[in-house]
Amino acid sequence: MSAANHVAFGICLDAPDDEQAQERARETMRTLAEDARSLCEPVLDGCNDAELMADATRVCAASSVLTGNPTEAIARLTPLYQAQTHRVGTELASAQLAAGEQEEAAATLAACVTASALELTSLAGTLLTRAASATEVAAYVHAMEAIDRAFDLSHRSAPTLPAMHIAAATIMNTLGDDAAALELLERAAGEVCALGNGRIPENPLGNRVASNMLPAITDDEALAHMRESASYARYPEAARHMILDVRLWGAIAQSPEYAALAKRLDSE
16 A cells, blocks of 8 residues: 555656556556455455454555545444544545545544543543642643644534633642642633523534434433533533632631632522
8 A cells, every 4th residue: 555655656757748658657556455465365355353444444545545446445444433433534634625525534633632632631630639739730720721722623623621710729729839720710600601601602523423323312211411511511511610619628628718709600
């Protein structure tokens, strides 16, 4: 596949005015791509290793794109993409572009960007929980705020900033830095009030998650509590309750600053 891609990229660069050379290059590219596919199709027919099958699917899909059949590539990649078990979003978007599906490709890429950004914030959040000093907490908070701003996560997915600021406030409280904890709580309270009581705006990633989750839980009463969260439930209300839970904040909850932010949350 690497050789086929190399030939494909070189077709328009080498001997651009020699049509016969161009056709020979195209035939070489097709032959290499078809050879790659012929090696991988037996894996799909006789293998039960999910990772190997996913890799074989990627190769077959790439071969289909290079040989002028992007629709086949889309058909191969879409089940993997929908299952969310393998990272094939960029390959699927490339196939969609090759098939002229501009809007579908844009939506796929937007979902990939959101998923990657959320993964970064999740990593920073995990590191935040292990922070041993106020300096470390501030560094991770700064990193997550930067990611949120860069990718507009607060408007494209469940709002990350209030949850992150509440988590950071909890750690600062544990470290005994009441001033920093209160400042973070005030920021979280402001963000929760800005969100209001409405549902979180839907986005390509969220739509895909919900479409996969909802059919499985719609008719199961034991999973009734998941229905709201799967379709973007009232996150601001949950965050408000967390901030107002005086049991979490110890001495901070007795301060006039905490009373002021609690009053603000109650009124808004």
